[in-house]
Amino acid sequence: MCPITYAGAVQLDEFRWMLPKEGGMRVPGVLFADRPLLEKMLSDRTPQQVRNAAHLPGILEASIAMPDAHWGYGLPVGGVVATDPEEGVISPGAVGYDIGCGVRLLRSRLTRAELAPLVERLADALFRNVPCGVGSSGAVRVAPRELERVLRDGAGWAVQRGFGTAGDLEHCEEGGVLEGADPDAVSQAAHQRGRGQLGTLGSGNHFLEVQEVEQVYDERAAAALGIARGEVTVMIHCGSRGLGHQVCTDHVRDVSRKLAGWGIVLPDRQLACAPLASPEAQAYVGAMRAAANFAWANRQCIADGVRRAFSETLGRGPADLGLSLVYDVAHNIAKFEHHETSAGRVRCLVHRKGATRAFPAGHPDVPAAYRAVGQPVLVPGDMGRYSYVLIGSQGAMRYAFGSTCHGAGRQMSRTQAVRDTRGRDLVQELRELGVVVRYEGRDTLREETSEAYKDVADVVRVVQGADLARPVARLKPFLVVKG
DNA sequence: ATGTAC
Numbered sequence: 001m002c003p004i005t006y007a008g009a010v011q012l013d014e015f016r017w018m019l020p021k022e023g024g025m026r027v028p029g030v031l032f033a034d035r036p037l038l039e040k041m042l043s044d045r046t047p048q049q050v051r052n053a054a055h056l057p058g059i060l061e062a063s064i065a066m067p068d069a070h071w072g073y074g075l076p077v078g079g080v081v082a083t084d085p086e087e088g089v090i091s092p093g094a095v096g097y098d099i100g101c102g103v104r105l106l107r108s109r110l111t112r113a114e115l116a117p118l119v120e121r122l123a124d125a126l127f128r129n130v131p132c133g134v135g136s137s138g139a140v141r142v143a144p145r146e147l148e149r150v151l152r153d154g155a156g157w158a159v160q161r162g163f164g165t166a167g168d169l170e171h172c173e174e175g176g177v178l179e180g181a182d183p184d185a186v187s188q189a190a191h192q193r194g195r196g197q198l199g200t201l202g203s204g205n206h207f208l209e210v211q212e213v214e215q216v217y218d219e220r221a222a223a224a225l226g227i228a229r230g231e232v233t234v235m236i237h238c239g240s241r242g243l244g245h246q247v248c249t250d251h252v253r254d255v256s257r258k259l260a261g262w263g264i265v266l267p268d269r270q271l272a273c274a275p276l277a278s279p280e281a282q283a284y285v286g287a288m289r290a291a292a293n294f295a296w297a298n299r300q301c302i303a304d305g306v307r308r309a310f311s312e313t314l315g316r317g318p319a320d321l322g323l324s325l326v327y328d329v330a331h332n333i334a335k336f337e338h339h340e341t342s343a344g345r346v347r348c349l350v351h352r353k354g355a356t357r358a359f360p361a362g363h364p365d366v367p368a369a370y371r372a373v374g375q376p377v378l379v380p381g382d383m384g385r386y387s388y389v390l391i392g393s394q395g396a397m398r399y400a401f402g403s404t405c406h407g408a409g410r411q412m413s414r415t416q417a418v419r420d421t422r423g424r425d426l427v428q429e430l431r432e433l434g435v436v437v438r439y440e441g442r443d444t445l446r447e448e449t450s451e452a453y454k455d456v457a458d459v460v461r462v463v464q465g466a467d468l469a470r471p472v473a474r475l476k477p478f479l480v481v482k483g
Numbered sequence: 484a485t486g487t488a489c
Contacts, residue, residue, distance in 0.1 A: 073484090101484075134486075205484080240484095
């Protein structure tokens with residue numbers, strides 16, 4: 001029997017393709033995709049970047065790409081790479097420039113109909129309370145010494161400052177803080193860039209959406225997560241702003257200079273990495289954790305801005321709105337975890353870059369309230385269509401180091417999207433779709449137009465088919481704030 | 484993603 005191959009990828013089953021070991025690859029590559037998504041992946045350099053990452057010293061099992069994967073810096077966005085803690089390395093490029101970037105979902109007890117007469121005013125209030133755009137700042141004042149506490153304590157710092165409640169922290173991955181952050185490994189330049197940016201959304205694909213739960217696929221899981229059809233949710237997508245960007249820049253440069261000395265040869269210098277035992281790796285790990293904590297604090301501050309905006313607009317106290325946190329999960333991060341491999345149960349460093357942790361039911365790291373159903377996974381789509389809430393499934397542990405997809409993935413470059421939408425009134429088009437929008441930046445809406453993204457439903461179908469995660473609900477936006 | 488070029 002002859003296996004089906006397509007452009008060098010060997011089909012393993014309906015939703016998995018293997019890139020066989022060749023040259024200096026230490027492990028094979030695995031692409032999660034159906035045929036149409038595989039073809040989209042093959043149209044950029046994603047498979048080559050997956051192969052390149054398979055050269056990383058100490059990489060375990062496979063170099064993995066999720067169905068929303070597309071070309072990125074060194075490793076594709078949508079890449080998962082696990083390395084051995086003794087023999088292996090950490091690669092800043094395999095975490096990405098927006099360290100700690102992730103998604104937070106709030107739910108309410110409001111309905112869209114209730115909000116309908118207030119949508120324009122709510123949009124103004126959100127736009128006012130949550131600054132957005134490149135270089136946006138000024139939402140939260142932080143003294144220079146206090147920034148160190150942000151970097152150590154993450155979302156907990158924000159709660160202590162009065163931005164939210166202790167209950168919020170229980171519904172964050174890791175409680176909203178990675179232990180072992182080292183603020184001293186974060187350069188002064190990074191401190192300065194980040195200090196004014198807490199509570200701000202940034203730009204690019206970052207957004208804030210008010211959505212309606214339009215479809216529930218799993219009633220039991222939805223009930224556990226506290227969401228129900230017809231209710232309003234708020235989704236926040238953002239990261240560590242200029243601070244995380246500067247941390248990545250600094251440490252890519254530092255480890256890049258030492259590569260030859262360590263005797264590490266890589267097909268792409270953008271994958272520059274450091275042996276986990278080296279001081280350089282320790283410094284990056286400490287700085288990366290600090291930047292991730294900044295991102296968690298940032299999303300916590302933004303959630304507070306959202307609650308204030310709702311409160312102002314509806315004339316009700318924040319406690320009456322029921323705007324509670326469903327979950328907050330990062331999709332650009334590297335973490336030490338235990339996983340079952342062909343060599344048995346091992347501790348490993350899992351790099352997730354545009355990939356989301358997706359622990360299944362019963363895993364001790366899933367919050368107690370959700371442990372019987374699995375870890376929530378938040379998957380944004382695009383501003384004209386929908387986003388998904390998923391829960392982690394067993395196959396994620398078996399095939400992908402406890403990981404799944406993180407979004408729709410672009411299918412059109414920013415420049416092409418701007419060119420293709422020239423002359424169209426996207427504000428009006430979105431209005432006709434029932435979406436009210438506020439935005440910063442001349443080309444933001446064109447760059448982020450629906451057609452620039454793959455249909456996230458196609459991505460979800462693959463992760464469901466591969467048993468990485470299962471759909472709980474689909475969320476339809478009706479108010480979008482973008483930078 | 485990003486003080487979108489050091």
